Amino acid sequence: MQFGDVPGLAKLKTKLATSVNKGKLPHALLLLGNEGSGKLALAYALTSYIYCTNRQNDDSCGECSSCRKIGSHTHPDVHYTIPLTNNSTSAKKPISTDFITQWREFNKDHTFFNTADWVSVIAKDENKQPNIYREETRSILSKLSLKPYEGEAKTLIIWMPEYLKTESNALLKIIEEPPQKTYFILVAEDSDELLTTITSRTQLVKVPTYTEEETEAYLKEKYNLESTKAEQLSYLAEGNFRKAISLVESVEDNYSALFREWMVACYTNNLAKAYEIGESLHKSGRTQTQLFLTNGLAILRQSLLQKMVDNYQIKAEKEQQDFIKKFSTTLNAACIEKSYEQINEVIYQIKRNSNGKMTLFHLSLNLRYNFVRK
Numbered sequence: 001m002q003f004g005d006v007p008g009l010a011k012l013k014t015k016l017a018t019s020v021n022k023g024k025l026p027h028a029l030l031l032l033g034n035e036g037s038g039k040l041a042l043a044y045a046l047t048s049y050i051y052c053t054n055r056q057n058d059d060s061c062g063e064c065s066s067c068r069k070i071g072s073h074t075h076p077d078v079h080y081t082i083p084l085t086n087n088s089t090s091a092k093k094p095i096s097t098d099f100i101t102q103w104r105e106f107n108k109d110h111t112f113f114n115t116a117d118w119v120s121v122i123a124k125d126e127n128k129q130p131n132i133y134r135e136e137t138r139s140i141l142s143k144l145s146l147k148p149y150e151g152e153a154k155t156l157i158i159w160m161p162e163y164l165k166t167e168s169n170a171l172l173k174i175i176e177e178p179p180q181k182t183y184f185i186l187v188a189e190d191s192d193e194l195l196t197t198i199t200s201r202t203q204l205v206k207v208p209t210y211t212e213e214e215t216e217a218y219l220k221e222k223y224n225l226e227s228t229k230a231e232q233l234s235y236l237a238e239g240n241f242r243k244a245i246s247l248v249e250s251v252e253d254n255y256s257a258l259f260r261e262w263m264v265a266c267y268t269n270n271l272a273k274a275y276e277i278g279e280s281l282h283k284s285g286r287t288q289t290q291l292f293l294t295n296g297l298a299i300l301r302q303s304l305l306q307k308m309v310d311n312y313q314i315k316a317e318k319e320q321q322d323f324i325k326k327f328s329t330t331l332n333a334a335c336i337e338k339s340y341e342q343i344n345e346v347i348y349q350i351k352r353n354s355n356g357k358m359t360l361f362h363l364s365l366n367l368r369y370n371f372v373r374k
């Protein structure tokens with residue numbers, strides 16, 4: 001992870017890079033930010049910057065051996081303390097190294113996650129409370145007492161230090177009186193849950209929540225979303241990238257199937273079914289209806305591209321791909337374009353408070369008419 005991979009946060013990145021370059025990085029940092037902010041990504045990018053052997057003014061190189069090892073969470077001098085669940089009945093409590101393989105795998109696929117997401121991966125029983133056990137302290141103390149294997153410094157990243165309780169006093173003591181060249185990077189969400197001994201011994205770095213504009217830009221880039229859809233999801237996500245991502249995924253899962261059903265109902269002149277779909281959307285509210293329709297626009301746009309562009313690669317799961325292929329062979333381009341325009345227009349009508357149920361039914365009739373004429 002480089003600074004360049006972390007969305008936004010330009011000022012913070014510059015500030016952190018400058019303190020590293022001047023040799024003034026505090027030995028214990030507390031990156032504090034809401035769920036779905038870039039705090040953990042920033043911690044990783046900072047760690048890469050500290051160790052990079054080909055450091056540029058504002059970012060790590062991303063290619064040297066240190067960067068690669070930190071990117072895969074396998075650098076021998078970078079350690080992790082993370083909340084864990086005790087899955088066995090034995091008296092021996094787990095320590096982070098026991099779960100390092102799962103942690104590496106999980107971080108490969110996820111950038112913005114919360115404790116529950118992580119617990120769902122490691123716990124046999126998801127209701128189990130995670131914890132940072134006292135045994136962790138012993139393991140960390142022994143790791144930090146060794147000389148660095150590579151480079152000059154050792155780093156301990158503590159994710160969610162909210163789970164450090166007073167039984168971890170020995171670890172907190174070492175933050176106060178750290179061994180030479182040791183960095184502690186704490187990544188936390190809720191300052192009320194932190195022991196005051198943590199907040200008093202670390203330098204606070206507040207990681208701001210993303211703005212709606214930043215969320216929109218991120219969704220557009222990562223998921224190739226259209227402006228309207230990205231805008232609406234960003235509005236609902238409230239700057240929480242974790243929420244934004246789960247919205248995209250759930251909207252695509254739930255609404256794509258419903259959209260396909262709706263299109264088939266219009267095509268086969270099953271107006272009762274089309275009416276029923278419109279009614280259920282109307283009940284789910286205006287925002288959800290808009291999301292449904294904007295998701296539908298994306299499907300039509302892909303159908304059009306499938307029709308026009310040679311060897312076009314459809315980005316969708318199997319069922320959706322089949323539908324798009326069928327849709328684009330059954331209908332001509334003018335028909336798809338016209339339907340696209342009509343759906344687009346309805347999104348704005350619904351935004352302007354029109355009667356959703358009637359508007360949607362009227363739209364079904366228009367689409368039916370398009371499909372008949374192909």
Ligand SMILES: [Zn+2]
Pocket residue numbers: 051052053054055060061062063064065066067068
């Ligand atoms: Zn590098």
